[in-house]
Amino acid sequence: MKNRVRFFALFxxxxxxxxxxxxxxxxxxxxxxxLMAAKHPLLKGQAAALVAINDEMSxxxxxxxxxxxxxxxxxxxGG
Amino acid sequence: MKFSVSDQAIDLxxxxxxxxxxxxxxxxxxxxxxxxxxxxxxxxxxxxxVYRPLxxxxxxxxxxxxxxxxSVSHAMCxxxxxxxELGDCAVIVCVSAAHRDAAFDxxxxxxxxxxxxxxxxxxxxYVTGISEWVNCENCAAAGHAHGNHRHD
Numbered sequence: 001m002k003n004r005v006r007f008f009a010l011f012x013x014x015x016x017x018x019x020x021x022x023x024x025x026x027x028x029x030x031x032x033x034x035l036m037a038a039k040h041p042l043l044k045g046q047a048a049a050l051v052a053i054n055d056e057m058s059x060x061x062x063x064x065x066x067x068x069x070x071x072x073x074x075x076x077x078g079g
Numbered sequence: 080m081k082f083s084v085s086d087q088a089i090d091l092x093x094x095x096x097x098x099x100x101x102x103x104x105x106x107x108x109x110x111x112x113x114x115x116x117x118x119x120x121x122x123x124x125x126x127x128x129v130y131r132p133l134x135x136x137x138x139x140x141x142x143x144x145x146x147x148x149x150s151v152s153h154a155m156c157x158x159x160x161x162x163x164e165l166g167d168c169a170v171i172v173c174v175s176a177a178h179r180d181a182a183f184d185x186x187x188x189x190x191x192x193x194x195x196x197x198x199x200x201x202x203x204x205y206v207t208g209i210s211e212w213v214n215c216e217n218c219a220a221a222g223h224a225h226g227n228h229r230h231d
Binding site for chain 1: 111127128130132133134136137158169170190193194195196197198199200201202212213214
C-alpha cells in the first residue's frame with residue numbers, strides 16, 4: 001500500500017525531510033509512525049504528537065487507506 | 080473571516096472594529112505578544128510555522144464552538160506566521176457580547192483552544208545564537224495531549 005507522509009516543525013528536522021512516499025503492508029497511523037521512526041532514528045515522541053489524515057485531525061488507531069496523505073504534527077505551541 | 084493566519088503585522092484596530100455591534104456592551108480583546116524570555120532563556124526573536132489548511136479549518140471550528148457555548152455576538156482570531164520580533168503581536172482574539180462575563184469566558188476559551196489544538200509551532204531564537212522548537216514538556220513527559228493542564 002502506498003501513502004504519502006508529511007513531517008512538520010521538529011519532526012521535519014528529526015526526519016531530515018518534509019515528506020516522503022511509503023510503500024508498506026498497511027495498518028494504522030500509529031504503525032506508520034513507528035515504521036518512520038525505525039527508518040529515521042531521530043524521529044520520536046509520538047505519544048504527545050497529533051496526526052491528521054487528508055487534512056482532517058484524526059486518531060492514532062485509525063486504519064489507513066491506499067493513497068491517504070498522513071500528516072505528523074509534533075506537540076503544537078500556538079499563541 | 081472569523082479565524083485567519085497572517086504573514087503580515089496584525090492591524091489591531093481593524094480586528095476590534097470587525098466585532099463591534101451596537102447590541103454589544105462589552106468587547107474583550109486578548110493580545111499575545113513576543114516576550115524577551117522563556118524558561119530562563121533570553122529570547123531574541125521567534126518564528127511561527129503554521130500548517131494553514133488545517134489551522135484555518137480547526138480555528139473556524141473553535142470560533143463556532145465559542146459562539147455556541149457562550150452568549151456572545153461576534154468572535155474572531157488572527158494568528159501570525161513567520162519571523163516575529165520582540166513586542167510584536169503574535170495573536171489577537173476579539174469577542175463582543177451584550178455583557179462582559181460571557182465575552183471574557185469566550186475569549187479565554189478561544190485562546191486556550193488555539194494554543195492546544197491548531198497545527199502551529201514556534202521556534203525560539205535565543206541571544207546565545209541557539210534556536211529551539213518550543214514544546215510542552217509536561218505533555219511530552221506525561222505522554223498525553225494538552226487538555227490535562229494549563230499552558231500560560
